Amino acid sequence: MSTTEDGILQGEFFVTGDEACAEGAIAAGCRFFAGYPITPATEIAETMSRRLPEVGGVYIQMEDELASMNAVLGASWAGVKAMTSTSGPGFSLMMENFGLGVMLETPCVVVNIQRAGPSTGLPTLVGQGDMMQARWGSHGQYEVIALVPSSPQEIFDLTITAFNLSEKYRIPVLVLSDEVVGHMSEKVVMRRAGPEELVARRRPTKPPGQYWPYEPDGDLVPPMAIAGEGYRFHVTGLTHDERGYPAMTAAAQDRLVRRLVDKIRVNRNDIIQLDEMGTEDAEVVVCAYGITSRVARRAVQQARHQGIRAGLLRLITVWPFPEERIRGLAAQAKAFVVPEINYGQMVFEVERCAGGRAKTVLVPHMGGGVHHPQSILQAIREAVQ
Amino acid sequence: MTNVVTTDGNPVDSYLRVDRMPHIWCAGCGIGAAVGCFIRAIARAGLNPDKIALVSGIGCSGRAAGYVRVDSFHTTHGRALPFATGLKMGNPELNVVVFSGDGDLAAIGGNHLIHSARRNIDMTVICINNFNYGMTGGQLGPTTPLEARSSTSPYGNFDPPFNLPHVVAACGATYVARWTVMHLRQLERSIAEALVKPGFSFIEVITPCPTLYARMNKLGQGVDVLHSYQQRCIVQNGADPREVEIGLSGPIVVGKFVDMSRPTFGDHYQKILHKAQKKR
Numbered sequence: 001m002s003t004t005e006d007g008i009l010q011g012e013f014f015v016t017g018d019e020a021c022a023e024g025a026i027a028a029g030c031r032f033f034a035g036y037p038i039t040p041a042t043e044i045a046e047t048m049s050r051r052l053p054e055v056g057g058v059y060i061q062m063e064d065e066l067a068s069m070n071a072v073l074g075a076s077w078a079g080v081k082a083m084t085s086t087s088g089p090g091f092s093l094m095m096e097n098f099g100l101g102v103m104l105e106t107p108c109v110v111v112n113i114q115r116a117g118p119s120t121g122l123p124t125l126v127g128q129g130d131m132m133q134a135r136w137g138s139h140g141q142y143e144v145i146a147l148v149p150s151s152p153q154e155i156f157d158l159t160i161t162a163f164n165l166s167e168k169y170r171i172p173v174l175v176l177s178d179e180v181v182g183h184m185s186e187k188v189v190m191r192r193a194g195p196e197e198l199v200a201r202r203r204p205t206k207p208p209g210q211y212w213p214y215e216p217d218g219d220l221v222p223p224m225a226i227a228g229e230g231y232r233f234h235v236t237g238l239t240h241d242e243r244g245y246p247a248m249t250a251a252a253q254d255r256l257v258r259r260l261v262d263k264i265r266v267n268r269n270d271i272i273q274l275d276e277m278g279t280e281d282a283e284v285v286v287c288a289y290g291i292t293s294r295v296a297r298r299a300v301q302q303a304r305h306q307g308i309r310a311g312l313l314r315l316i317t318v319w320p321f322p323e324e325r326i327r328g329l330a331a332q333a334k335a336f337v338v339p340e341i342n343y344g345q346m347v348f349e350v351e352r353c354a355g356g357r358a359k360t361v362l363v364p365h366m367g368g369g370v371h372h373p374q375s376i377l378q379a380i381r382e383a384v385q
Numbered sequence: 386m387t388n389v390v391t392t393d394g395n396p397v398d399s400y401l402r403v404d405r406m407p408h409i410w411c412a413g414c415g416i417g418a419a420v421g422c423f424i425r426a427i428a429r430a431g432l433n434p435d436k437i438a439l440v441s442g443i444g445c446s447g448r449a450a451g452y453v454r455v456d457s458f459h460t461t462h463g464r465a466l467p468f469a470t471g472l473k474m475g476n477p478e479l480n481v482v483v484f485s486g487d488g489d490l491a492a493i494g495g496n497h498l499i500h501s502a503r504r505n506i507d508m509t510v511i512c513i514n515n516f517n518y519g520m521t522g523g524q525l526g527p528t529t530p531l532e533a534r535s536s537t538s539p540y541g542n543f544d545p546p547f548n549l550p551h552v553v554a555a556c557g558a559t560y561v562a563r564w565t566v567m568h569l570r571q572l573e574r575s576i577a578e579a580l581v582k583p584g585f586s587f588i589e590v591i592t593p594c595p596t597l598y599a600r601m602n603k604l605g606q607g608v609d610v611l612h613s614y615q616q617r618c619i620v621q622n623g624a625d626p627r628e629v630e631i632g633l634s635g636p637i638v639v640g641k642f643v644d645m646s647r648p649t650f651g652d653h654y655q656k657i658l659h660k661a662q663k664k665r
Contacts, residue, residue: 053661074471236459
């Protein structure tokens with residue numbers, strides 16, 4: 001293990017997922033964090049409060065999660081890569097200004113270390129009940145990008161990816177982890193993310209006076225000016241035109257919302273990451289994400305030993321949802337088995353995309369612990385009968 | 386050479402998004418006059434407008450960000466202050482100004498107001514106080530005087546209001562002033578002072594709302610409200626902020642109430658940066 005001259009960690013470390021998340025952010029060039037303590041995400045804030053001053057960044061503990069989300073947006077418009085982290089109740093409070101981030105097209109990263117809800121729920125214990133809130137939690141029509149890590153190593157790597165996607169598509173990107181991944185300690189290989197690996201937001205090519213903040217390029221993403229450079233731009237959470245000016249018409253709404261949604265939809269193949277094991281010939285596909293995918297892997301291996309052609313589709317990107325891949329697998333497999341630590345969320349997406357061609361079976365867990373592999377194996381066995 | 390001002394333009398046009406005129410404010414409303422004071426104060430203070438970031442929340446006053454030609458952000462209801470905090474800490478070279486209304490800053494944003502003042506974030510807050518929510522049709526707000534009528538206090542207000550200078554002074558604001566939009570010179574001078582003063586500066590601007598608050602309380606047209614300011618206002622620099630409450634009638638104490646120094650949040654943070662980097 002070692003620290004480079006500018007304070008970025010390199011080498012092998014035995015750390016929790018929360019710490020790995022913070023270090024991934026620093027490796028990605030994050031230099032601003034605003035947050036509010038909440039179990040089980042507090043260790044991210046604690047790590048940032050220690051590490052950001054070391055690398056010349058800013059850590060602020062805000063008065064609540066509403067303020068945290070807004071401070072992150074403000075810092076991003078000042079030109080700094082910025083992040084916040086939270087869990088269930090704080091995630092609910094962030095939803096208001098997550099929507100502002102979507103509307104202003106502001107790059108930033110929001111980490112949710114999921115615990116079991118609703119309400120205060122089980123603060124110290126795992127849940128995966130915020131999957132749909134992540135997708136639909138702020139009002140109005142929009143698309144999100146959400147990445148789900150299943151290990152401390154992966155939360156390190158995906159936090160870097162999250163920053164890259166946020167800068168590339170000018171959108172707040174979610175790292176949607178869970179309490180078990182956040183609190184487990186494993187070996188994490190940390191590295192400096194080189195300039196070739198890091199994506200920076202596209203800068204204006206037009207001079208002040210000719211630049212408009214929402215005039216998109218061909219991929220529907222507009223170049224972004226930052227405050228203090230002389231562009232004297234205006235941005236608003238109201239429906240707006242290319243100039244950033246409020247435009248209170250159905251036509252302006254159509255033009256803006258279509259672009260906000262389509263910039264993610266048309267680029268989905270660039271965004272979506274999946275991990276598959278044994279799906280080539282699978283008659284049963286277990287579709288899982290986060291900590292549950294690690295339990296599912298065991299169940300799939302056991303099923304294979306018992307002669308069942310089972311496969312694992314691990315969702316690394318949950319939003320945008322990998323519709324094409326599910327459709328493809330639905331044509332080949334008899335059934336999908338979807339274990340998740342909730343009473344049915346992503347299973348409905350799988351069912352929608354399966355379109356009746358393969359049956360879809362939910363293996364729910366209400367939270368507070370992870371599945372036993374046996375419960376998933378049982379569902380696999382029933383699915384092939 | 387003589388400076389000729391033609392009717393085609395205004396000396397402050399370069400500070401305005403003239404392509405967005407006419408603005409949305411009602412005839413007799415004072416928000417435009419306060420915006421005028423703000424942009425003349427930028428010139429008076431000799432500041433480069435390229436380095437000013439203007440942040441507003443939601444409401445009539447929240448529309449100010451859309452009309453001033455600086456980098457400007459029209460954010461969500463109540464959240465201008467934390468957004469501005471991120472801007473300032475992200476780039477300390479920015480001169481960050483929050484221009485918003487009393488409901489936005491003191492009700493839904495009240496928690497952010499007290500904490501921004503406590504931290505002594507280096508920014509200037511211009512708080513338009515028209516004693517009600519204008520944008521939504523004249524409901525009572527956190528500054529509506531007792532007994533005043535509003536669309537949600539039809540029998541008279543029974544919800545005691547904030548005395549805003551007292552609130553922010555108690556929380557640690559280093560510059561606190563109050564003027565009305567009849568005190569244009571004093572207001573402009575005060576904003577210019579606040580813009581260059583380090584720390585959390587708060588200027589309350591008492592403003593007529595002729596369409597709603599004035600009509601519901603039978604205070605007359607905008608100009609009548611300005612006349613009432615003439616009669617009601619007492620200039621008292623250095624007044625104790627605890628004693629400047631505003632009632633439905635009676636005196637309105639205006640002036641500069643607080644002008645002191647203490648380290649800003651940024652000053653404290655610089656020390657921490659130094660400490661952390663030495664340790665590393």
